Amino acid sequence: MFSIKQLVFKDIITVNKLEIKSGKIYCLFGESGSGKSTLLKMFNSMLTPDQGIIAYKDQSITDVDPVQLRREVVMLGQDPVVFDGTVRDNLLIGLQFADKADVEDQVLIDLLKDLHLKKDLDKEADKLSGGEQQRLAVGRVLLMNAEVYLMDEPTSALDEETETAVMDLFTKKIRDAGKTAIMVTHSKEVAEKYSDEIIYMNDIVTNEGALS
Amino acid sequence: MNEMLEITIWQLVTAYIFIVILLAIVRWRKIPREKEIIIATLRMTIQLVLVGYVLMFIFENEKMIYSIIVIIIMETFAVYNIYKRTKQTLSSELKKIIAISMVSGTLFAFLYFDFIVVQFSPWYDPRYFIPIAGMLIGNSMTGITLGVSSLVEGFSSRKKEVEAALMLGAPPNKASQGIVNHAFDSAILPTINSMVGMGIVFLPGMMTGVILSGAGPMDAIKYQIAIMLGITGSVSLSVILFLYFGYKTFFNKHAQLKL
Numbered sequence: 001m002f003s004i005k006q007l008v009f010k011d012i013i014t015v016n017k018l019e020i021k022s023g024k025i026y027c028l029f030g031e032s033g034s035g036k037s038t039l040l041k042m043f044n045s046m047l048t049p050d051q052g053i054i055a056y057k058d059q060s061i062t063d064v065d066p067v068q069l070r071r072e073v074v075m076l077g078q079d080p081v082v083f084d085g086t087v088r089d090n091l092l093i094g095l096q097f098a099d100k101a102d103v104e105d106q107v108l109i110d111l112l113k114d115l116h117l118k119k120d121l122d123k124e125a126d127k128l129s130g131g132e133q134q135r136l137a138v139g140r141v142l143l144m145n146a147e148v149y150l151m152d153e154p155t156s157a158l159d160e161e162t163e164t165a166v167m168d169l170f171t172k173k174i175r176d177a178g179k180t181a182i183m184v185t186h187s188k189e190v191a192e193k194y195s196d197e198i199i200y201m202n203d204i205v206t207n208e209g210a211l212s
Numbered sequence: 213m214n215e216m217l218e219i220t221i222w223q224l225v226t227a228y229i230f231i232v233i234l235l236a237i238v239r240w241r242k243i244p245r246e247k248e249i250i251i252a253t254l255r256m257t258i259q260l261v262l263v264g265y266v267l268m269f270i271f272e273n274e275k276m277i278y279s280i281i282v283i284i285i286m287e288t289f290a291v292y293n294i295y296k297r298t299k300q301t302l303s304s305e306l307k308k309i310i311a312i313s314m315v316s317g318t319l320f321a322f323l324y325f326d327f328i329v330v331q332f333s334p335w336y337d338p339r340y341f342i343p344i345a346g347m348l349i350g351n352s353m354t355g356i357t358l359g360v361s362s363l364v365e366g367f368s369s370r371k372k373e374v375e376a377a378l379m380l381g382a383p384p385n386k387a388s389q390g391i392v393n394h395a396f397d398s399a400i401l402p403t404i405n406s407m408v409g410m411g412i413v414f415l416p417g418m419m420t421g422v423i424l425s426g427a428g429p430m431d432a433i434k435y436q437i438a439i440m441l442g443i444t445g446s447v448s449l450s451v452i453l454f455l456y457f458g459y460k461t462f463f464n465k466h467a468q469l470k471l
């Protein structure tokens with residue numbers, strides 16, 4: 001699905017080689033500041049490497065229209081974002097951004113329940129707590145029906161029990177639909193429990209200058 | 213028609229008592245503004261006297277080229293003033309768009325006003341051309357200044373929101389829609405407010421001028437309505453042009469936010 005060769009971005013990361021296969025769940029694992037978020041943003045053209053190639057379905061990412069690419073390779077950023085409006089508005093806004101059709105309220109209600117978020121659809125979203133906002137942001141992404149999901153620490157603000165519920169739901173949805181996911185996590189347990197393959201930043205990131 | 217009352221130099225001097233009062237107040241309250249007040253008063257006086265001489269010359273030598281030179285100076289000053297009044301640093305791309313939208317928006321509205329609404333004769337008659345161009349340009353300048361600040365501020369304070377939208381597959385125009393709409397709103401709000409208060413809260417300068425020069429109130433009001441509509445058109449047009457092209461300068465060719 002993705003193939004990275006000799007990628008360099010500023011002096012932040014250098015990746016010699018990395019393959020991402022379709023239909024699998026990957027975890028990016030590494031210490032804080034090791035460039036996980038930076039690398040993740042390369043997969044959907046939120047950042048463009050200074051050197052090297054990222055191919056998506058055998059085509060260089062720079063040749064793909066970035067907006068179309070992001071509709072297939074959807075991303076949840078590290079800091080959950082809440083938009084103006086209600087919980088419903090916040091769930092649907094991703095579909096509207098991507099010109100996709102809205103879904104029924106019942107779908108949203110079921111989704112909230114799966115995320116352990118017992119909130120009314122008409123509640124103002126900025127009234128939610130940090131952890132609730134994070135689940136709202138996860139829900140918004142899960143509605144997108146994408147090919148690839150890039151999730152940057154999707155459960156960082158959640159307690160263990162809620163984290164398990166969210167990860168169970170998310171990985172089940174992805175596996176059932178045969179989609180691909182690359183997620184960043186701090187937790188070794190989460191990485192081992194939910195992913196098919198762990199990508200250690202230490203292994204793929206060569207030291208500065210190692211390429212030349 | 214009755215002629216306008218003459219003010220003698222000495223009567224005018226007595227009006228400066230208002231500044232003296234203001235100076236006394238700030239000195240009493242120990243507000244450190246004396247220097248600015250004196251400078252502002254001096255500048256106002258000197259600038260108006262100079263403009264008076266320039267206008268006198270232009271009105272006496274009614275020539276197309278003079279009207280055109282004046283409008284070019286006004287546009288240049290307005291654009292420069294927008295750059296100066298915006299506190300944030302502006303990219304050169306954005307500056308170019310400010311200049312283009314300012315000039316084309318005001319010129320389009322002004323020429324429509326000149327040739328279709330009022331039909332000055334000749335079209336460059338400086339008695340109409342200069343003050344009306346000045347009003348349209350001045351108001352558009354204020355509008356774009358507000359729009360620029362709001363746009364730049366919006367992109368910096370709502371950066372995370374724009375990025376989140378992009379990550380979900382939003383094209384740049386959708387990702388920045390909230391910021392752009394807010395900027396448009398804050399840019400045209402003063403114009404809308406001044407229409408609401410028109411005639412009740414204040415008699416605008418244009419009308420005051422027409423009445424003082426001896427025309428009947430109804431004539432003055434017709435002018436005022438026309439000019440207010442012209443101002444609204446000019447402000448909205450220049451602000452829309454600015455925002456429509458301006459937001460794009462915040463994105464690069466990969467639809468990423470420039471930092």
Ligand SMILES: Nc1ncnc2c1ncn2[C@@H]1O[C@H](COP(=O)(O)OP(=O)(O)O)[C@@H](O)[C@H]1O
Pocket residue numbers: 012030031032033034035036037038039
């Ligand atoms: N926009 C940026 N410009 C320059 N340096 C950055 C930028 N974003 C992040 N960095 C730096 O890049 C490194 C990796 O950051 P990041 O990808 O966020 O790491 P992680 O997600 O693994 O914690 C950090 O040292 C960070 O300070």
Ligand SMILES: [Mg+2]
Pocket residue numbers: 036037038078152
């Ligand atoms: Mg990170």
